[in-house]
Amino acid sequence: MSRKRPFDRDASSLGAAGGRAKSWKRPLDRDASSLGAAGGRVMSRRVNAFWGLVAWLVGIAFFLPVAWMVLTSFHSEADAGTNPPKFGASLTLDGYREFFGASTGASPWPPLINSATASIVSTLLVLLLAIPAAYALAIKPVRKWTDVLFFFLSTKMLPAVAGLLPVYLIAQKIGLLDNIWLMVILYTSMNLPIAVWMMHSFLAEVPVAILEAAAIDGARLPTIMRKVIVPVAAPGIAATALICFIFSWNEMLFARVLTGVVAGTAPVFLTSFVTSQGLFLAKVCAAATAISLPVLAAGFAAQDKLVQGLSLGAVK
Amino acid sequence: MSVTSGVSTGDTAEQQTQASAPERKRGASLHRGEGRRGIYLVAPTIILLAAVIGYPVVKAIVMSFQKDPGLDKATGMFVSGGNAGFSNYTHWILQRCGTASCPPGTLGAEFWDSVGTTFMFTLATVVIEVLLGMWMAVVMNRAFRGRGLLRASVLVPWAIPTAITAKLWYFIFAYDGIANRVLHTHILWTGGEWASRFAIIIADVWKTTPFIALLILAGLQVIPAETYEAARVDGANSWQRFTKVTLPLVRPALMVAILFRVLDALRIYDLPAILTGGGGGTGHATTTLSILVVDQIRGGFNSAAALSTLTFLLIFLVAFIFVKFLGAHVVQTQQRQQKGTI
Numbered sequence: 332m333s334r335k336r337p338f339d340r341d342a343s344s345l346g347a348a349g350g351r352a353k354s355w356k357r358p359l360d361r362d363a364s365s366l367g368a369a370g371g372r373v374m375s376r377r378v379n380a381f382w383g384l385v386a387w388l389v390g391i392a393f394f395l396p397v398a399w400m401v402l403t404s405f406h407s408e409a410d411a412g413t414n415p416p417k418f419g420a421s422l423t424l425d426g427y428r429e430f431f432g433a434s435t436g437a438s439p440w441p442p443l444i445n446s447a448t449a450s451i452v453s454t455l456l457v458l459l460l461a462i463p464a465a466y467a468l469a470i471k472p473v474r475k476w477t478d479v480l481f482f483f484l485s486t487k488m489l490p491a492v493a494g495l496l497p498v499y500l501i502a503q504k505i506g507l508l509d510n511i512w513l514m515v516i517l518y519t520s521m522n523l524p525i526a527v528w529m530m531h532s533f534l535a536e537v538p539v540a541i542l543e544a545a546a547i548d549g550a551r552l553p554t555i556m557r558k559v560i561v562p563v564a565a566p567g568i569a570a571t572a573l574i575c576f577i578f579s580w581n582e583m584l585f586a587r588v589l590t591g592v593v594a595g596t597a598p599v600f601l602t603s604f605v606t607s608q609g610l611f612l613a614k615v616c617a618a619a620t621a622i623s624l625p626v627l628a629a630g631f632a633a634q635d636k637l638v639q640g641l642s643l644g645a646v647k
Numbered sequence: 648m649s650v651t652s653g654v655s656t657g658d659t660a661e662q663q664t665q666a667s668a669p670e671r672k673r674g675a676s677l678h679r680g681e682g683r684r685g686i687y688l689v690a691p692t693i694i695l696l697a698a699v700i701g702y703p704v705v706k707a708i709v710m711s712f713q714k715d716p717g718l719d720k721a722t723g724m725f726v727s728g729g730n731a732g733f734s735n736y737t738h739w740i741l742q743r744c745g746t747a748s749c750p751p752g753t754l755g756a757e758f759w760d761s762v763g764t765t766f767m768f769t770l771a772t773v774v775i776e777v778l779l780g781m782w783m784a785v786v787m788n789r790a791f792r793g794r795g796l797l798r799a800s801v802l803v804p805w806a807i808p809t810a811i812t813a814k815l816w817y818f819i820f821a822y823d824g825i826a827n828r829v830l831h832t833h834i835l836w837t838g839g840e841w842a843s844r845f846a847i848i849i850a851d852v853w854k855t856t857p858f859i860a861l862l863i864l865a866g867l868q869v870i871p872a873e874t875y876e877a878a879r880v881d882g883a884n885s886w887q888r889f890t891k892v893t894l895p896l897v898r899p900a901l902m903v904a905i906l907f908r909v910l911d912a913l914r915i916y917d918l919p920a921i922l923t924g925g926g927g928g929t930g931h932a933t934t935t936l937s938i939l940v941v942d943q944i945r946g947g948f949n950s951a952a953a954l955s956t957l958t959f960l961l962i963f964l965v966a967f968i969f970v971k972f973l974g975a976h977v978v979q980t981q982q983r984q985q986k987g988t989i
Contacts, residue, residue: 383791389783390797393857397803399825400815460692467688479689486700491914492940493955496948497703497710520699523692552684581808583917588941598810602921605814612818619814623807630806634799 404616411613426617430604439618441593442600445511447625449596450579453518457526457575458568460519465530466560470542486524491584502589509591517589518579525578526571533567534560570636577626597622704959707952711735715947735953754943757931758954762961765935767844768919769912772851777905779852780859785889787860788867798864801857809854813921816850820922840932843923847933850918859904866900867893906969913962916941936961 402418403411404427410420432438468479498517499508507513537560545555561568586596595603604618714731739758742749749755783801787794804812819825820836827833836846870893878888916937923933934942936958943951 379789379791382786382789383794386783386786386789386791386797387793389786390801393804393853394800396815396819396853397807399819460695463688464692467685486696492916492937493707493959494700494703495941496944496951496955497706498699500948501703501706516699520695523696527692577806581810583808583810584937584941598808601808601810601814615814615818619807619811623811626806626808627803630802631799634795634802 400616401620403613404620406613408611408613411616426613427621429611429614430617430621439597439600439604439621442595442597443622445514445590445594446580446597448511449514449518450576452515453522453579454572454575456515456519457522458572461523461526461530461571462534462560462564462568463556465527465534466556468527469531469534470537470539491521495585495588498585499588508589509594511590511594513589514586514594514596517585518575518582521582522575522578526575529571529574530564530567533564533571537563566636569633573629573633573636576629580626708956710949711953711956713949715949731949735950736957738950739954739957754939754946757934757939758957760931761934761936761939764844764931764933765913765915765937768847768851768915768935769909771848772855772912773905773908775848775852776856776859776908777901779856780863783856783860784863784867785893787864798861802861804854805858809917810921812850812854813918816846816853817922820846837923843933847919847922850922851912851915854918855908859908862904863897863901866897866904870896902969906966909969910962910966913965914958 405422405424406417406420407423407425410417411426430439502508502510502513541559541563542555545559550558581598582596583598583602586599587602590596590599601618601622605615712731712733712735714734737743738749738755742756742758744750744753744755787798817837821827822833822835824836826836834842836842874892874896875888878892883891914937915935919933919935920938920941936954940951940955940958943954
């Protein structure tokens with residue numbers, strides 16, 4: 332925490348950091364509060380404690396609906412149905428047993444596996460395509476590279492529905508409807524622009540000197556990629572992968588229209604599950620919690636990388 | 648703009664490298680023929696995007712100029728296609744079905760309503776999210792216990808799938824649900840005209856505000872403390888420090904964040920589609936443009952293609968206005984941040 336550092340050191344490093352924008356080498360937890368001056372330190376600590384409390388209250392307010400969902404998922408149907416909710420009710424795993432088909436025999440595994448396949452394979456493909464492209468744009472700029480970057484950005488303007496209909500017709504023609512590999516291709520294309528954009532931001536901060544040293548030592552492009560770029564940009568690659576994974580896992584519109592019984596993904600399964608089991612709150616909450624779990628686990632495991640990635644991908 | 652460039656002391660190897668070789672541009676060729684190789688690296692991405700995103704969109708535009716199979720309303724004859732000219736577009740814009748105006752209740756009569764609904768959602772959610780997010784970011788920018796944990800937990804609403812968000816709020820807003828219980832009201836949240844709109848706005852604000860707050864927070868953290876210190880020495884109070892220091896320095900990043908958020912909000916589909924079943928109120932109180940397109944797909948592909956093209960044009964127009972008049976310079980902001988002049 333920079334609060335413990337002498338003020339002048341703090342200011343200079345902050346100034347340098349400001350000059351280089353958001354370098355991924357800096358820990359994000361840095362305290363950039365405006366209250367670093369030695370004078371009002373005791374005062375400012377008290378003020379910070381107050382605002383910290385306020386921030387926590389707001390944070391908890393935002394977290395409350397999710398907490399309710401998770402708690403309800405562990406309740407019996409009788410307790411889940413009461414209003415106001417019973418917080419002290421006894422906990423049970425019945426909701427989860429029902430979600431995994433204890434009484435109906437309908438297994439949630441095929442949609443979960445479909446979602447995992449689509450998310451993981453498309454994320455790997457995105458990285459495979461985005462890293463070389465971003466490298467070319469960031470380190471060896473293609474002529475008019477701003478135009479290329481703006482092209483990548485412009486796909487954000489397209490309403491997803493604009494492409495949906497032709498994609499449906501084309502998929503019908505080549506027999507890819509209700510096939511998970513169609514979703515892999517679609518998710519790869521949807522996430523590519525934002526991935527190139529993010530990777531470009533990360534790679535632009537790789538020192539040219541390292542690349543030159545490698546080139547002088549006789550390394551060729553594939554070697555430079557594998558031995559220099561990928562290790563140096565690893566945090567950026569992790570952040571990009573995480574965001575692509577979350578977007579693919581959560582995508583709903585295309586999955587709803589283009590998949591059916593065979594290739595349905597987890598969110599599609601959830602909506603149909605809710606339609607058939609809507610009155611059984613605990614069961615539905617268990618399903619929702621189970622389907623949210625992979626993205627929540629991924630997000631918690633790498634939360635600061637996620638925040639860095641988001642700010643690079645969306646703000647820059 | 649260049650508030651911080653003068654104080655850079657270069658505490659990383661990277662910056663020292665740049666300082667020692669200021670005349671060399673980033674990306675100066677290391678080998679001959681590198682420009683060509685750069686194109687080979689970008690080409691796979693461009694080809695995939697052209698095939699999977701570009702081609703369908705062009706195809707949609709072509710389709711939008713063709714007639715849908717069906718009874719020709721003017722002649723009463725069955726037509727199976729053919730050149731439609733701009734009739735699919737005039738159908739939506741002028742709300743004309745054949746020679747008469749579309750009767751209320753049909754999709755054709757809903758175009759301008761859903762344009763209004765979409766823009767209303769966009770305006771309401773973006774304004775609330777940016778103001779609330781700004782406030783949250785300023786608060787979270789202070790040092791306090793467990794800030795890292797708090798930052799992780801506010802991301803939860805953003806990370807869980809929208810389908811689940813929508814269902815979660817569907818239960819909260821049920822007639823005998825928690826919202827009515829807590830507020831001591833008997834509101835038909837998913838049925839009433841304005842109640843259902845409020846429900847969607849609340850759910851969207853809940854989902855996206857923490858995300859916006861974190862984006863703004865990342866922007867706040869690069870503002871050097873000494874800038875605030877100087878303002879404080881000059882006698883600025885905390886409100887003045889916010890409006891004269893924080894806002895101008897965060898503005899470029901903020902504008903780009905708002906632009907991206909607006910583009911997303913204009914395409915909103917999942918939340919209204921699930922939370923209110925796309926309808927709400929009298930049947931189309933929460934029908935956004937994206938929902939109208941999906942509804943229309945069942946009623947005629949080519950007409951739906953015209954509608955999605957119109958939606959794209961509207962969004963493009965908004966983005967253009969942002970970039971042209973409000974200074975959301977996406978590429979320039981990124982470049983300048985890299986050169987270190989912001």
